[in-house]
Amino acid sequence: MAERKLLLEHAHDPAYATLDGYLAKGGYAGLKKALAGERQAVIDEIKASGLRGRGGAGFPTWIKWNGITKDKKGPHYLICNADEGEPGTFKDKQLLEQTPFLLVEGMTIAAWATQSDRGYVYIRGEFVDAARALRKAIDQAYAAGYLGKNIQGSGMDFDLYIHLGAGSYECGEESALMSSLMGERGMPRLKFPHVPLPTVAGLWEKPTIINNVETYSCAPFILANGGEEYAKLGASTKNSRGTKLFSVSGHVNKPGNYEIEFGTTLMELLDMAGGMKGGALKACVPGGSSVPIINAEDCGRAVLAYEEMSEVKSMVGSGGCMFLNEHTCIVSFIWRTSLFYANESCGKCTPCREGTKWMEQILRRIVMGNGQPGDVETLKEICSQIDGRSFCGLGDAAAWPVAAALRVFPEEFEFYIKHGRSMVTSGESVAMAPAWQQAVLA
């Protein structure tokens, strides 16, 4: 299958980031349809479309939207998670910069469906350009009556705010994001069944919807063209509908964002990205740095869809697809990944706080040539002691890549520990972080 552009269709047209350009390409048709009908009809369309959360977890979007009480008593909030921090993922950045009106319209549709008063777009602090682009879009939308009071004469009020994060990966976790948005330390909060769902008591204990940029951006198409039209895409898969953006990076000739229909194979995606560079395919991390790594053989049979990816013991995740060529040292790669998680652990719970640091210490020691017999077993144990035991998903996300690498490429670790050097000795390897960055991280 080839690229199938729903969201990125006009992305490279600078005019599309302006209201006029957006309207010229049929923008706001979805909102007009939504406002003309019942609120529940919107949720029904989303249900029919089979849209699932694009942030990584793949939770059916309509269930969230439907979970907000119809009997509105106080404010309802809408949050857009634009704190895109997963290494290898950069799709939201492009959406915010080039198609900001898809997000604005999508959030307005969601606000209509859930009777929300306010929306907050929590943008990763480093995404200054993205925030500026969205700011311009929001300003234009306000000026033209697409945001604010009495939107397009419908009687609906909706205000949209931008909040820039302060540089914590953890704040992309939805409850930590809410803590951060409320002015607290960016630490995750208790979740269901320990406390009610965010749709019951989220931001400031009020009903709250939180979705990813890409999820909201799908809503205009679904409303304009109907959920069933959207659901036709990806019909070959078990339960994944529509299109998905994959951020392809690594040893490929044409890295970038590629929008594909669910059911496209990983190898097709690699072809879109111009094929491998500098050597044959060795491994792929298909959905952002936290998902399990797969080897070339599994790459050959991987189908990009939520359920199908589990057949190769990996995940679609957030779509950060990193291809690694044969000259990549997996041990170094995994050490670098674990360094990221050790640095980004918020410190709240014991397994993640201590475990990520410990894993990084062991991997660093191995990479420096001081590996010891038993290190692999210890790493495996640590992974199992973190996975599922941590407070939030960050611990799991830190454990999966290490556990998977140990499972898929055990010989590389054994070789490195035995000989004090990498199995891979030539060619282009994964670039180390620049010296200044290493100094900061150390």
Added chain:
Amino acid sequence: MAAAVSTETVNITVNDIELVVPKGELVVEAVKRLGLEIPIFCYHPRLKPVGMCRMCLVEVGFKQPDGTVRKMPKPQAGCTLPVSEGMAVYTDTDAVKRDRKGVLEFLLANHPLDCPICDRGGECPLQNNTLAYGPSTSRFVEMKRHLPKAYPLSQYVTLDLERCIQCGRCVRFTEEISGDSQLAFRFRGASMQPSTFQLTDFESKFSGNVIEICPVGALTSAKYRFRARPWDLQTSPGICTVTPCGTNIWFDHRSGKFVRVNGRTNEGVNEEWTCDRTKFGHDFYNAADRLATPFRRDGEAFNAASWSEASQAVLAAFADGGEGVAVLVSPTLSNESLFMTQRLVRDTFKTNNIDFRPSGGLAWSERLENKYGLDPVGGTIADLEHAGSILVFGASLADEQPMTFLRVRKAWFSHGARVVVAHEVATEADSFADVVLRYNPGSAAVVAAGLRQLLAKVEGKFTPEHVESVSGVPADKLRAAAASLGENGAVVTTRRLAKPAAEILAVAAHETGRTFLHMGPHANTEGAAALGALPDTLPGGVKAETAGLDTKGILDAAAAGKLKALWLVGVDAFSLGDRDLVSRALENVETLVVTDYRPTESAEYASWLLPLALPAEQDGTYTSSERRVQHMGAILQAPGEARAQWQVAQELAARSGAAPVFSTSEVRSLIDSVAPDYASLTMAKVIDGGELLPRRGQSPHDLEKLAQTLGGL
């Protein structure tokens, strides 16, 4: 402070044992009903659960219609999970044991394991949980975290950052209980550490509590650090006598020397907390200059003398002294000492010149209970927790009544009580007050009258506008305060508040059906007042036929040379204020006897210096500011020949022909014979948690006097 627990019950199973528990109870609490324990670090029953440490992971499942149990895929934190119908909890499976080992291995990875020199060694939850649930070895061979070992958070609290296991109990304590929010986490991940904002001093009136709730030896007491091993200490239940709250404490001592204070649980008084005065303010037991024997002045020098000589000398100067002698007593002495002293003064010295109040004080007929028939202390500290609204008037509670402050704050924090604070200066309670009334110094009574008018819905000249013109409190704010206080609740103030304001508040509280607490400033103010350490009041609150001199009168008379002999019992006269008057008084009195635990400034003028045993060195009872009578036994031995004041008083009385009294229980029988309030107490209850003196509940009379008071403002 667990999740809301309702009266509704649910059926759960714990390790396949069926159990009916209140809906919403946390799993970690529910299993205790079976005598089971789930190990914890971050969880504390009085703090909001956070689920940080993951020590309490258990397997949880739900009963399916076919009777099987479907387990949740991940283990769950028992400290945050409320029970629900059909829940099946497993605390003892192999998976749970493995998880516990894992968490402990993580916690110990960077823990310094300097247990041999750690204050917590021997009473450390980390040690205990490791022994019970931990791995026997560690696989951690990397470099441990190295951080400051003795970071001084404040002059009292020293933080060992290496030992910290980041459970957040201390952070949550300052946010949820003391409310000063002094501590927070800085940095993240493995570098996360508790800290004050911008590394300023940890300024809190309750900082000592974080040392006790710390599950490891990270937060240590600067005073106790490295001074003892816990198993070498003896501990005895005690009562704090440096604050008026009657805080229950564990009094730790070793080889007859006081070592440290820890909070002791008493749900009615302090729950389990202490204020820093209690926690760090007991060092005087070890004062280097403790008096151990009576001293007689010979010219410029003090020479040791025997009690027999001292008794004869005191009797020679005081017996049948009548108007020419006087005694000032400390309101921190025990009920027994105060009672025996006033009996000696009245029966043997033949005078009513006795007072415990530092300055002034109200005459018998001016006191609330006698003038209006109103209880000055009509409620209890524990009652405040469920008061819908609380007016804190003219008091800095965190300083004056720390445990009352914590309860008022808890009423707001946990039960949503509306708090109104009225004071001349900013106080800690302002931070959570619904309305703050900041009035001009000296205008308390006008504000009180204005509030009364609004609360009791009566007409009068104290309209909000009039109040504003006098006190500077905006009229709108006064109205907002009255609206916030609603129809019922409590009024809290202290004896520092001048008379008309307190009277008006008492009447207003009575008129609107509110609980009124007019709290005294010292450990036994209530006992001293009830047991007759007053010039115009006999034990049991009976009015004396002829009033003696009060503190001011005594000092004036002494300065004028009208007093032959003055006895200061536990009182340093120079702490009473007017230093000029005091030095003239002490110079002009012929015989000055000073009884104290160490030489005070007044002692320099003394003819006789008598050694006093401190509260923990004698058996005695104390009446706290909420009129709770509590008991403290003799924990330490008094130094040398130092004696309890009741013993000194009884010996003098016996030498003058009174029947000897051999024990404090005999003294208590004597008290019971004249003070009906005390006679109604049961000693077993007094010892076990304390017993409240009966509320008078008299019907108020003479309310028209209030009109005169109000008119005269």
